[in-house]
Every structure is written in structure tokens, then in C-alpha cells.
Amino acid sequence: MEAATKPKLRVATTSLAGCFGCHMSFLDIDERLFDLVKLVEFDRSPLTDIKHCGPCDIGIIEGGLCNAENVHVLREFRANCKTLIAIGACAVNGGLPAQRNHLSLASILEEVYHAQHGLVDGFIPNDPELPLPLDKVHPIHEVVKVDYFIPGCPPSGDAIWKVLTDLLAGREPELGHGLIHYD
Amino acid sequence: MSQNNNQPASFELDGKTIPFQAGQTIIQAAMAAGVYIPHLCFNPEFKPHGSCKLCTVKANGRQTASCTQQAQAGMVVESDTKELNDERRALLQMLFVEGNHFCPSCEKSGNCQLQATAYEMDMMSPHFDHFFPDRPVDASHAEYLLDFNRCILCSLCVRASRDVDGKNVFALSGRGIKTHLIVNARSGHLADTDFSGADKAAQVCPVGVILKKRVGFAVPIGERSFDQQPISATPHPMKQEG
The missing domain is CATH 3.10.20.740 (Ubiquitin-like (UB roll))
Structure with missing residues (x-):
């Protein structure tokens, strides 16, 4: 394969306010992972456990922004990745976490840590190590420039493979019927 | 001629x-x-x-x-043409961000004309900032649910109820960005109207606003109308009621 002579592209991935379902779907490319690792190497990712993103060709973001740490990580990816891809409903439009957006944050914290049945002496966690929740959950394109989007909850392994292989081949990614899904 | x-x-x-x-x-x-x-x-x-x-x-x-x-x-x-399809995509994106279109939890997903049209127009992202409006659901009726989060103001339910059912259950109220679907009852609740599942208005919603209760996700993913073929290959999508 000619790719063996080319330098490998560096790819970073992370899950912000997501459920790791998109990462699981990424693993659903199954044996095509062997083809992929011939072409790319992973930087920061749950697959490598590297904690900070270095200079990369492609950054893949799962999940939206629900707290301050999500915003920091997203900005680190944008600063380091030539191409940034939003993967899955939560990164694309806020998804499930954004379903809290019509409630006030105070009322949610109150409900979860104080008011709910069985929470005797409950208190709202205030450890300084905990990132502060954002007032509303936002999709990532509302904070940084995003180059490509793969919608779906999660997108199928085939959809992820199509976008990655299009990009690696220097083509504009295209999904088309059957691969483009919002659910 | x-x-x-x-x-x-x-x-x-x-x-x-x-x-x-x-x-x-x-x-x-x-x-x-x-x-x-x-x-x-x-x-x-x-x-x-x-x-x-x-x-x-x-x-x-x-x-x-x-x-x-x-x-x-x-x-x-x-x-x-690219020019017209780009404009159509922008209209779709505005519809998506103005409401709350969370497809994974919508029973109409896979049979929804808004979703299928967005697929057809290759809408990969909402592009604009989301409004995340607060639109409470009306679950007052025994058999039907109104989820206003998904309303695109097409007025098909208004036309069906007025012109076919002769009931005037629905109307569009307000102007501009404040336009919204209302129910013709003093309480504003569907249960306090003469709306019935046999009405034409119960059948025409192109999105997931007017939904029959206790149906749920009856058709599995992969077998729904627009899983099988794109909306452009479905001549009369309204006949494919989901």
C-alpha cells in the first residue's frame, strides 16, 4: 500500500457531554480498524489514554458542551487539529443533554441533590475540582469552527468509515441516503 | 393556452x-x-x-x-440546482434551530418529512445557534398528544380541521418569530375540543406534533418509510402515515 511510505495522519478523539456511544460506533468499523491504523496514529483519545491533545491532522469530538471543562477541551482540540469533526447528535445539536435546556440549572441541581426522595442531608457538590455546569447545553459549532459533521445517535460505523476514508483520500465527505441519520 | x-x-x-x-x-x-x-x-x-x-x-x-x-x-x-438547494437547506436549518427537534426521542423519526427532506438536502448540521425554546407538551387528550416542540407551522392541521373536519380545532397565532400553533379551547387544551382520532387533522402532521398515544416506536429502525427510500423517491409521502 502506498500509504506505508506516507507519514501517518495524527487523529485525536474525545467525548464531551456524550455517552461514548459514538466511540463505540467508531469501533463498529470492526476489522477496518486494521486498515485505519495503517493510515493514522492516535493522539489524545480514550483509546490511548493520552490526556492532552498535541498537534493533529484530525480531531473528532463526540458530545456537546455541558460544563466548563468541555469548553476547555474543545478549544484545545480546535487549537491543535487542522480538521475538526463533530460526531453524533450531541456534538451536532446538543442531543440528549440539551433536553435540560428548558429547565433552570438551579432547579435541576435542587431536584437531583436536594428534593428527590431519599436524599436526606443532600447537598449540591461544590468541590473546586468539579467543572462548573453551563447554564445551557450547547452544540460545539456554537463555540468553535467545526469543519465536518457526522449526525446520528450514534452515526453508524459505516457512516464514520465513509467520512474518514473520504477525508483520508482527500475527497469532500458525503454520506447520502442510508448513511445520513439524525437518530 | x-x-x-x-x-x-x-x-x-x-x-x-x-x-x-x-x-x-x-x-x-x-x-x-x-x-x-x-x-x-x-x-x-x-x-x-x-x-x-x-x-x-x-x-x-x-x-x-x-x-x-x-x-x-x-x-x-x-x-x-445548487443555488436553490443551498437556500432550501438554510430554510431547513432555521426550522431545526427554531424548535426542539430531538430526533432520537421522536416517534415520528424515520417517517418525518422534515427529517427526510433535510436528509435529501444533505443537511449535516444545524449551522445556526439553537433557540432551545420552552414549549410544553399537551398530553391532555386521552388518545392524542401534541408536542409543540416539533411544530414547523405548515398549517396542515389547521387546514384539515377547518376544511375537511369542519371543526377549527387548530390555528396559527402570533406573528413573525412568535407565530405558534394554538388549540381552539378556552383552556387551550386538546382535551377540551371535539378533536377525534378519526379527524383528517389527526393524519396530516408532516412532523411529530400530533401523535397517537400508546403507539411508540412501533416500526423498527431500518423498516420505516424513509429508511427504505429517500423522500424524493416517495411520490406522496403523506400517504405513508407513520
Whole structure:
């Protein structure tokens, strides 16, 4: 394969306010992972456990922004990745976490840590190590420039493979019927 | 209307000859000829409303809603062009961010015309900032649910209830960005109207606002209308009630 002579592209991935379902779907490319690792190497990712993103060709973001740490990580990816891809409903439009957006944050914290049945002496966690929740959950394109989007909850392994292989081949990614899904 | 040798009158749509009968609109003639023009508020069974603008085409170089523009002999119409599809995608993106369209939790997903049209237009992202409006659900009726989060103001339920059912259960209220669907009862609740599941209005919602209760996700992913074929290959999507 000619790719063996080319330098490998560096790819970073992370899950912000997501459920790791998109990462699981990424693993659903199954044996095509062997083809992929011939072409790319992973930087920061749950697959490598590297904690900070270095200079990369492609950054893949799962999940939206629900707290301050999500915003920091997203900005680190944008600063380091030539191409940034939003993967899955939560990164694309806020998804499930954004379903809290019509409630006030105070009322949610109150409900979860104080008011709910069985929470005797409950208190709202205030450890300084905990990132502060954002007032509303936002999709990532509302904070940084995003180059490509793969919608779906999660997108199928085939959809992820199509976008990655299009990009690696220097083509504009295209999904088309059957691969483009919002659910 | 000029007709020669009993040849039906025709116009040109994206280079294809489309025959039409006197009084037909561009979209009616196109649909009859099996040519898809994206649309949301148009339903062949109802008088056109001309509000969603998805069906906008260029007729003799001028933009016009193809659901309200009557076909004319010799007219040159463009529809499936990058320029028009880019504008359609922007309209769809605005519809998505103005409401709360969380497809994974919507029972209409896979049978939804908004979703399927967005697929057709390759809408990969909402592009704009989300409004995340607060629109409470009306679950007052015993058999039907109204989830206003998904309303795209197509007015099909308004037209069906008024023109077919003779009930006037629904109306659009407010203006501009504040336009919203209301229910004609002092309480504002569907349960306090004479709405029934047998009404035409119960069948026409192109999105997931008017839903029958206790149906849920009856058809598995992969077998729903627009899983099987894109909306452009589904001549009359309204007949594929989900």
C-alpha cells in the first residue's frame, strides 16, 4: 500500500457531554480498524489514554458542551487539529443533554441533590475540582469552527468509515441516503 | 393556452418536459410526472399555503413558490440546482434551530418529512445557534398528544380541521418569530375540543406534533418509510402515515 511510505495522519478523539456511544460506533468499523491504523496514529483519545491533545491532522469530538471543562477541551482540540469533526447528535445539536435546556440549572441541581426522595442531608457538590455546569447545553459549532459533521445517535460505523476514508483520500465527505441519520 | 394537435401543454423543469392541465400548479404537474420538488407545507390533498418556501423554484428566472405558481406553457423552471438547494437547506436549518427537534426521542423519526427532506438536502448540521425554546407538551387528550416542540407551522392541521373536519380545532397565532400553533379551547387544551382520532387533522402532521398515544416506536429502525427510500423517491409521502 502506498500509504506505508506516507507519514501517518495524527487523529485525536474525545467525548464531551456524550455517552461514548459514538466511540463505540467508531469501533463498529470492526476489522477496518486494521486498515485505519495503517493510515493514522492516535493522539489524545480514550483509546490511548493520552490526556492532552498535541498537534493533529484530525480531531473528532463526540458530545456537546455541558460544563466548563468541555469548553476547555474543545478549544484545545480546535487549537491543535487542522480538521475538526463533530460526531453524533450531541456534538451536532446538543442531543440528549440539551433536553435540560428548558429547565433552570438551579432547579435541576435542587431536584437531583436536594428534593428527590431519599436524599436526606443532600447537598449540591461544590468541590473546586468539579467543572462548573453551563447554564445551557450547547452544540460545539456554537463555540468553535467545526469543519465536518457526522449526525446520528450514534452515526453508524459505516457512516464514520465513509467520512474518514473520504477525508483520508482527500475527497469532500458525503454520506447520502442510508448513511445520513439524525437518530 | 396554446395546444397543438391535442398535445397537452407543457413546461420545462430542469430540462425535462412536464405536461400539465390548465389550472395545475408547477408542483402539482411535477408530482404527477413523478418529479420531486422539496416541500413541507404542501400536501396534494389541500389548498396550498405557500408558507414554508421549500418548494421555491426559478420560473423564467424568477423565484416563486411552486405550490402557488400556476404552470404556464413554455415556462422554463429550475428546481434541482445548487443555488436553490443551498437556500432550501438554510430554510431547513432555521426550522431545526427554531424548535426542539430531538430526533432520537421522536416517534415520528424515520417517517418525518422534515427529517427526510433535510436528509435529501444533505443537511449535516444545524449551522445556526439553537433557540432551545420552552414549549410544553399537551398530553391532555386521552388518545392524542401534541408536542409543540416539533411544530414547523405548515398549517396542515389547521387546514384539515377547518376544511375537511369542519371543526377549527387548530390555528396559527402570533406573528413573525412568535407565530405558534394554538388549540381552539378556552383552556387551550386538546382535551377540551371535539378533536377525534378519526379527524383528517389527526393524519396530516408532516412532523411529530400530533401523535397517537400508546403507539411508540412501533416500526423498527431500518423498516420505516424513509429508511427504505429517500423522500424524493416517495411520490406522496403523506400517504405513508407513520
